[in-house]
Amino acid sequence: MTDIAPSLLSADFAFLSDEIKKVEKGGADYLHLDVMDGIFVPNITFGPPVIKKLKKITSIPFDVHLMIDKPERYIKDFVDAGADILTVHAEATTHLHRTIQEIKSHGIKAGVSLNPATPLSSIEYILEDLDLILIMTVNPGFGGQSFIKSMVDKIIDTRRLIDERNSKILLEIDGGVKLDNALELSKLGVDILVAGSAIFGAEDVVKRTKEFKNLFVK
Ligand code: DX5
Ligand code: ZN
Numbered sequence: 001m002t003d004i005a006p007s008l009l010s011a012d013f014a015f016l017s018d019e020i021k022k023v024e025k026g027g028a029d030y031l032h033l034d035v036m037d038g039i040f041v042p043n044i045t046f047g048p049p050v051i052k053k054l055k056k057i058t059s060i061p062f063d064v065h066l067m068i069d070k071p072e073r074y075i076k077d078f079v080d081a082g083a084d085i086l087t088v089h090a091e092a093t094t095h096l097h098r099t100i101q102e103i104k105s106h107g108i109k110a111g112v113s114l115n116p117a118t119p120l121s122s123i124e125y126i127l128e129d130l131d132l133i134l135i136m137t138v139n140p141g142f143g144g145q146s147f148i149k150s151m152v153d154k155i156i157d158t159r160r161l162i163d164e165r166n167s168k169i170l171l172e173i174d175g176g177v178k179l180d181n182a183l184e185l186s187k188l189g190v191d192i193l194v195a196g197s198a199i200f201g202a203e204d205v206v207k208r209t210k211e212f213k214n215l216f217v218k
Contacts (some may be wrong), residue, residue, distance in 0.1 A: 002186035003029035004170070004212045005063050007196030011145040016050075018058045019200060030085070032194045033076075034175070035179070037068035040092050043140035048074070048081035052069040055082030065113065065174065067140050068092065072099045087111030087134050087172075090122050100129050108198040111172070115140065116148050118208065120157055130169050132192075133158055138175030143196040147176025152188065159189035179208075183215045198201020 011019035014098055020031060033051055035152050038044040042177045045093065049139050055062060064083040071088040072095070078086055086103050104109035111132030114124055116139060123133065133154055138145040155173060162169045173185060173191035195212060202208035 001217045002190055003192045005032040007032040007034055007114050008012045009034040010196035010200035018072050020058050022205040023209045024058055026206045027213045028060055028209055030061045031060045032065060035066050035068055041067045041143035043141045048077040051081040075102050079108060083108055085109040085111055085132055087113050089113045090118055091115055097126050102140045116151060127165060130168040132172055134174055136171045136175055137173050145176055154189055155188045179211060182212060186216060196205040
């Protein structure tokens with residue numbers, strides 16, 4: 001079963017609580033929150049104070065994707081804000097193993113995200129410490145980009161690596177996921193699909209969330 005994580009990046013920021021209620025009604029499994037700092041990626045979004053407020057209005061688990069430089073500086077802030085999964089980029093932190101340990105010490109799930117050009121081998125030796133691997137299927141920074149086709153091989157390799165180790169690590173992909181490729185991608189063994197513009201760009205967000213969910217009903 002594949003879970004769906006609508007990315008708030010494509011929501012109307014003037015009506016965040018209404019937007020969240022819509023995906024909640026549609027049956028979203030997670031809410032994906034993209035935090036950008038204008039340094040690691042060329043865009044700026046929101047931080048812990050906004051997430052903390054949003055946490056009060058919904059019970060959907062928060063999947064927080066940090067696209068920020070040196071994320072180790074802010075782990076406690078995001079934990080206190082209500083992150084259930086906290087994912088950092090392998091490219092953004094020098095001591096990735098230490099950063100992961102720090103996240104886990106707070107009792108939440110720790111994820112590592114890899115940019116399209118970053119090899120899977122960069123996390124091979126810390127695999128047993130991870131709860132989630134987030135494969136970027138676009139270059140991070142913006143919603144609405146096209147899925148990079150060569151990432152299919154990376155998804156397959158990641159699934160194989162997880163299975164070879166008999167691990168429970170969740171495999172998540174992010175970027176360019178649409179209604180017409182979601183099922184095919186889920187069949188590669190993806191546990192969580194992130195979809196931003198495909199959900200919040202729809203005229204009827206509740207209906208679109210349900211359409212995604214229905215794809216995976218066997
Ligand atoms: C991109 C973000 C994504 C983004 C995906 O840097 O990490 O979560 O919202 O947007 P879509 O689904 O429109 O490609
Ligand atoms: Zn994201």
